[in-house]
Amino acid sequence: MTETGIGAAVLRTEDRRFLTGSGKFTDDINRPGQTYAHILRSPHSHAKIRKIDTASAAAADGVVAVFTGADLEGVGGIPCGFAPDGGPMNEPPHPVIADETVRYVGDRVAVVIAETLNQARDAAELISIDYETLPCVVATADAVNATTQLHADAPRNICFEWQIGDKEATDQAFANAHHVAQLDLINSRLIPNALEPRAAIGEYDVGNDSYTLYTTSQNPHVVRLLMGAFVLSIPEHKLRIVAPDVGGGFGSKIPHYPEEAIVTWAAQKVRRPVKWTAGRSESFLSDTHGRDHVTHGELALDEDGAFLGLRVKTTANLGAYLSTFGPLIPTYLYGTLLSGQYSTPAIHCEVTAVFTNTAPVDALRGAGRPEATYLVERLVNIAAAETGIDPVELRRRNLIPSDAFPYQTPVALEYDSGNYAGLLDEGLKVADMSGIGARRIDAESRGKLFGVGYSTYIEACGLAPSNVAGVIGARAGLYEAADVRIHPTGSVTVFTGSNSHGQGHETTFAQLVSDGLGVPIENVEVVHGDTDRVPFGMGTYGSRSLAVGGSAIMKSIDKLVEKGKKIAAHTLEASADDMLFQDGVFSVAGTDKTVSIAEVALTAYVPHNYPLEQLEPGLDETTFYDPINFTFPAGCHICEVEIDAETGAVEISNYSAVDDVGRIINPMIVAGQVHGGIAHGAGQALLEGCVYDDAGQLVSGSFMDYTMPRASNLLQFKLGSQVTLCPHNPLGAKGCGEAGTIASTAAVMNAVTDALTPLGVTHIDMPATAQNVWQAIHTAPTQQAAE
């Protein structure tokens, strides 16, 4: 390992600009002559638009133009990128600006473009709209029996019904069961709240008849494809998408959003750049939300505690319209994960996906996998409590043995590698379980209820083999592209389709190059987020950037070394087969003849003495890497909580995490990803929760109403690590961005219920706020008997 190579905790090269205020986020960009857009949004959750009068707004000071849905002739709707198993799926139109009907509070109704933002906002107040309000349906569980229907072509508000696994075998397992643990749960709706609100600037070049969109995206090429091909009919060579520094995404900046199309389309109409930046209130209303499941789960066990079968019925809320990957989340990113780390032989899962008068639901950190893990890990804990088997012991009895890989689950996935028992052992060690008795006594001596919760989780990420993606219903490939260019004087630029929005790719990917080509890390530049500079890309989500994007870089590095060997062989008058390459130096085996990679690069670009008949000049290699399987990070998270029974307040008193994310390139960055993931999952468990009232008004519509995790809610996490390499990608990497979130929600909630079990509380829905915990305590059967 070199100081800057694979495995080194290299400080991040991107940090200086962020620390000095020189980062360049979308809203930091200002284009000459730009105008400002304000989006007028529906105040109703469901209504017909009888009439819109924009005359006064159009005549107001500074207003350049006002557009409504009626003006968008020829503009297509927002497309959906996934239909489970290719369909059938009810796929109603998703207009960029609502035409006749609004379907959630925040739905777009008009756009005002003015010289200043205040003028646009003021003029929007002058737009008069005659709405005919309609009955709405908000709650997930109510959708299929609601009296109202959102879309004419979606009877009972059903988007699709989907299932996975062997129903007959699962029913048989339950028929033979010694014990069945059951659970009804709600996986709460969350609002992603990346700290940077979404923003977009559209620009039209009259001379070239071409467009540029600056946008807060995790995947600019995907936006170019969706918006260009389906919404605005702009071919790729006339459409440039730039995602500059992106201030967090967590899934909410994957989808192609209507505002991106609005500013791009409007820029052509007004012949000036059009800038839009969401206020936080708009983000709450109009960013895609996450989770929102209502689930019944059952786990069948034999008399020894071996899992025999798992049966799941879930209703998943997709919101008012289909977002880009909405239908993927509660299907192939959820049902396929229900085996967890366990050798459960029979699993069957049915999902009903529904429309409601709420914001569209799409990926949120973990996306389907936290929902699966939460269900499985809660059921395991309930089974443990009911059978009297210790929860650690029950898990241990059912873990997939480490010699069973590759392991085919009953729900489609083939796990490639792992050591789950080893993770559990290491988890118990890092959590200092030998001291737990003392900590319990200490907490109880202070009048606290003490609980410990486990989460032994699996993740499937590194999305994805394209052929598999196609079979399951993706309308795109899921490879990644990388162009690694060695310049004539030996410095290197990497053009990657992965799109960092906080993950530190500029450092991690430079480490790959520094390691692979022997180039000083300061001579490596990583370029991302610009469709005119990067060959192609599918973007950053699903913990895929290193496993897929990094693998593409490694393949390009291999190609460069191979070509470099041929050039070096020519220079050194040797056979390419005899060439060795290490630490940036080509050498002839068994001799002292060497040539540096910088010299080879110069030769490649100044090919005076060069085998031009066999080899092209230049040293620049592009790879499209398509993985052959998902990757399967796993881990063991253990949480301890103390609860004040008088107030219901929950405090996390210890949190430890041992994760297997495969090969680690930069342990500092990996630890940071795990920290953030844990906080996000703990936020759902204890604090966060989206609330719509019965009329579909977003009650939790600001940071005053939606509780974000704060520093004082959390503590220093204890991390451990265990590495089993992914056997099928060149790095052996698995992925680390979502692991913490997938694991931590279940770990925290298992700890909370463990603490409350002596009071007769066996389950509590999230968030476990002081109020919810207090109520659970006071409505528990044992407590009521006491009272």
Next chain:
Amino acid sequence: MPSVSMSVNGKSVSGEVEARTLLVEFLREHLRLTGTHVGCDTSQCGACVVHVDGDSVKSCTMLALQAEGSDVKTIEGVANGDELHPMQEAFRENHGLQCGFCTPGMVMSALELVKRNPDPSEREVREWLEGNFCRCTGYHNIVKSILAGAVAMRS
């Protein structure tokens, strides 16, 4: 439109602004000092923290006109030329930032904490960050950074 004058990062600046213009809008839109960020519209997130006459202020919660004659410091004015301030350096060395959006506000807020309390405990740092949100780091390394920055500033 009323005019406003103040000192920003040691330089005298002035401009004509609508009376409703917020300090953060003046900094970002008029002066193009885009290091100060806007992450919310209800004064919770703290991405917009700057110093006004030595005190940390959420610049989304103050009118530009209220800063008339004041001495304002933003994240762009914290480093000494190319040399990072010890608090900035502590964030870099402790991986106290990921996406970087909350970072300027975190640094400005941390500087105020250390001014008031040169040797804060971990609990005091966590309580102090009540008004600064981060979605990326779980605060783990931000807290470490501020504690390390405080040590560096004392020495």
